[in-house]
Amino acid sequence: MIAIVDYEAGNLTSVKRALDYLDIPNRITAEAETIRQAKGIIFPGVGAAGQAMRTLRRTGLDDLLRERVERGVPFLGLCLGSQIVLESTPENDTRGLGLIPGHCQRFHPDFTEAGLPINIPHMGWNAVNETDRAPSLFAGIEEGAEFYFVHAYYPVPEAPYRLGSTEYGTSFCSVLGREGLWAVQFHPEKSGRPGLTLLDNFNTYCREAR
Amino acid sequence: MLCKRIIPCLDVRDGRLTKGIKFAGNVDIGDPVATARAYYEQGADEIVFYDITASHERREIMLDVVDRVASQIFIPFSVGGGIRSVEDMRAVLLSGAEKVSVNSAAVKDPDLIRRGAEAFGSQCVVLGMDVLQVEPTGDAPSGYEVVIHGGRKRMGMDALEWAREAERLGAGEICLNSIDADGTKDGYELTLTRLIADTVRIPVIASGGAGNPQHMVEAATTGRASAALIASIVHYGDYTIPGIKEEMRQNGVPVRMSW
Numbered sequence: 177m178i179a180i181v182d183y184e185a186g187n188l189t190s191v192k193r194a195l196d197y198l199d200i201p202n203r204i205t206a207e208a209e210t211i212r213q214a215k216g217i218i219f220p221g222v223g224a225a226g227q228a229m230r231t232l233r234r235t236g237l238d239d240l241l242r243e244r245v246e247r248g249v250p251f252l253g254l255c256l257g258s259q260i261v262l263e264s265t266p267e268n269d270t271r272g273l274g275l276i277p278g279h280c281q282r283f284h285p286d287f288t289e290a291g292l293p294i295n296i297p298h299m300g301w302n303a304v305n306e307t308d309r310a311p312s313l314f315a316g317i318e319e320g321a322e323f324y325f326v327h328a329y330y331p332v333p334e335a336p337y338r339l340g341s342t343e344y345g346t347s348f349c350s351v352l353g354r355e356g357l358w359a360v361q362f363h364p365e366k367s368g369r370p371g372l373t374l375l376d377n378f379n380t381y382c383r384e385a386r
Numbered sequence: 387m388l389c390k391r392i393i394p395c396l397d398v399r400d401g402r403l404t405k406g407i408k409f410a411g412n413v414d415i416g417d418p419v420a421t422a423r424a425y426y427e428q429g430a431d432e433i434v435f436y437d438i439t440a441s442h443e444r445r446e447i448m449l450d451v452v453d454r455v456a457s458q459i460f461i462p463f464s465v466g467g468g469i470r471s472v473e474d475m476r477a478v479l480l481s482g483a484e485k486v487s488v489n490s491a492a493v494k495d496p497d498l499i500r501r502g503a504e505a506f507g508s509q510c511v512v513l514g515m516d517v518l519q520v521e522p523t524g525d526a527p528s529g530y531e532v533v534i535h536g537g538r539k540r541m542g543m544d545a546l547e548w549a550r551e552a553e554r555l556g557a558g559e560i561c562l563n564s565i566d567a568d569g570t571k572d573g574y575e576l577t578l579t580r581l582i583a584d585t586v587r588i589p590v591i592a593s594g595g596a597g598n599p600q601h602m603v604e605a606a607t608t609g610r611a612s613a614a615l616i617a618s619i620v621h622y623g624d625y626t627i628p629g630i631k632e633e634m635r636q637n638g639v640p641v642r643m644s645w
Contacts, residue, residue: 187479190482289388294388295612300613322642324462344387
């Protein structure tokens with residue numbers, strides 16, 4: 177069973193629907209016991225980082241997640257989850273979980289694409305490149321396949337943790353972490369076939385881990 | 387680089403498509419779920435459902451459609467038509483839609499945009515705008531006026547001002563429909579599209595007038611739209627989504643090519 181961590185950060189049913197469609201046993205949960213039993217953890221999230229982190233601390237889920245990752249339980253952060261796994265983000269001046277070294281940055285309004293100022297948030301389909309350092313997660317996914325993004329801040333992990341990149345006014349890190357501890361800035365559950373393949377790959381990794 | 391989106395629009399009444407849709411092979415499908423799935427598999431980047439169900443009692447049928455769509459297609463989709471309150475928005479989003487679109491209800495009650503954005507985030511709230519070209523006047527100095535009820539009622543509001551106001555209130559996107567271009571198949575209203583796209587910093591979806599793939603290219607380049615809404619040109623099998631995207635790509639417009 178894969179645990180989809182519920183920490184009051186947005187509607188998680190779209191992640192659940194995607195896993196159900198793939199016949200992957202899963203549960204949306206905030207319960208420590210269920211999370212401990214899970215073979216893998218999906219850490220989704222939309223909304224604001226400050227509120228999300230406060231909920232994680234209040235419920236003690238922050239310590240539990242760190243403990244599970246230390247024990248080697250496979251972990252996949254999605255969207256806002258890919259920012260909260262870092263040490264800090266300027267959004268609401270928030271300290272993160274610190275699972276991956278690094279911080280976040282906001283897209284600068286002066287950034288341009290094809291000579292025109294970018295819209296913020298970055299919303300829509302964009303290519304994810306240089307994913308060869310995340311082979312188990314991206315197995316069977318074409319290099320440069322597009323995924324669906326919605327975000328105003330982007331992750332800036334330390335260099336060894338950069339596993340994929342995307343261009344939007346700047347080249348930013350859209351896949352981060354290391355083998356077994358991944359985070360992606362996009363929404364695989366809304367990214368068509370490449371997104372479903374990624375979720376399926378994560379599940380396969382969870383089943384084969386240990 | 388961010389891709390330009392191609393968004394088929396499906397009109398639904400009481401849970402059925404209002405017009406039969408013919409894909410290659412002339413199959414007539416009245417089921418919005420099967421049709422959405424077919425477009426998803428052909429590479430649509432997003433889907434818009436417009437619910438024209440007349441009675442409030444039959445809204446539940448649409449929520450069931452939304453729920454079934456969300457269980458089968460894994461791209462964003464939005465639902466518009468008859469959404470007048472935050473509660474209406476919540477019902478649609480909880481059923482699995484990514485976005486809701488508001489049009490005349492927001493004209494009458496602009497604060498609905500703010501309440502929706504506050505409750506669910508700006509990325510969930512699309513403002514639909516129907517716009518008519520007029521003589522520039524005090525009410526509409528840009529020469530474009532907001533209309534409702536399919537263009538039958540002029541609102542004495544300048545389209546450019548309304549776009550600015552909607553962005554300020556927290557709309558995440560504007561779906562801009564030209565009443566003049568709608569149904570002509572002569573192409574999108576590029577002057578209007580560019581005017582609005584250059585004014586706001588949120589994405590603008592061009593709507594109304596698509597007749598061939600070159601019109602999508604123009605909307606994305608000259609019109610500076612982030613996306614293009616299409617209906618009859620794919621519904622009746624004149625063009626396919628992969629064909630449209632291929633033509634856009636050949637014209638240098640970034641589009642999603644792997645699905």
